[in-house]
Amino acid sequence: MALRNPFSIFGSFRSLHLTQQCLRTVHTESKRSRSKPAPVPTPFVPNVETFLKLIGRDMSKHASKFPSWDKLFSMSSTELRDAGIESAEQRRYLIRKRSRFTKGWYGPGGDLEHVVDGAAQLRVMEVPFKAPATNTEVRDSTIVDLLNHSATLTPGMRRVIVNLPPDAIEYKHDPSKQLKRFKGMKIHNSVYIAGPYLQPIAGTNGSAAIIRVEEGMWEDKLGHKVDGGERRRAEVRAKRRAEERRKERA
Known part of the structure; x- marks a missing residue:
């Protein structure tokens, strides 16, 4: 019995090959990022506690999960999760701020040289x-x-x-x-x-x-959703108007 679409099986194999290739690429990039040496602390950011305090979003509470400066900049997302940072959003945020600091993209005060007790x-x-x-x-x-x-x-x-x-x-x-x-x-x-x-x-x-040094000086502020956000704004406001009309008739 002939296949309806003999090319579909080849397409599946090709898709599988691309998926495996993408996974290998991600794994390789992850290994490369972990193998990079940690950046040198700056006078304004001398330790783990100060870095987490500066980036805000309540990251200071995780300071005890990093025994050293090198560990802070070398832990993968999986290792961060195993250490107790369960929120994926917080892990992504920490990794992004680590990358910026490694590249020398400091916030206010990060490039100062004469700093005493913060x-x-x-x-x-x-x-x-x-x-x-x-x-x-x-x-x-x-x-x-x-x-x-x-x-x-x-x-x-x-x-x-x-x-x-x-x-x-x-x-x-x-x-x-x-x-x-x-x-x-x-x-x-x-x-x-x-x-x-x-x-x-x-x-x-x-x-x-x-x-x-202040809490959240380098924090990337989150946007504030109004009436459910852009997608649901019309729906939320329509329901509110309907509820107001219902109360007026009652």
Whole structure:
């Protein structure tokens, strides 16, 4: 008896082959990710507890499940589940935030160098200004800011944001070192320092501020569903109107 569709069996074998190939690829990628060395802790993120506190979503309660920094960045999703992180959503979130940190994609404060007990100071200071040599340097935002507010500057100087220990007052500029830009931090009106989670220091007129490790500073906020979400919104609102009309007639 002839098959109705002799090609269907070959299609099934081909589908099975592709599925097995995909599984092998996923398994290989998983092994590669686990074999990568853990990133080096930063002054702002020195340990497991601080990392979990920064990424929020109540991940701090799982700190005891990670005996070391290397373990935090090497455990697979299955190992995380076996360790007691039962929510798949939380496991995916942790793995995503681990990957970003490994790539150097820090949140506010992650790129600071002078941190003491989870706190660091950012201050607007004047440093010697070297005239730009190329048109590319002229387009630099720092130089544009300098040109726009040159009347408020000391001649031959420019304003930059520097990172100091929390109790430091003086800053000694080293011309041999390249000045660093800190994510999310900027100079407002050529005088004030602006950025997320900054706490101005009294008596500095807004030119200096402290940033401290806080719960959820790097958290990816979840969206808020209104009336059941986009798909069910019309249905939910229609039911509500019908219920209101029923109550009015009663």
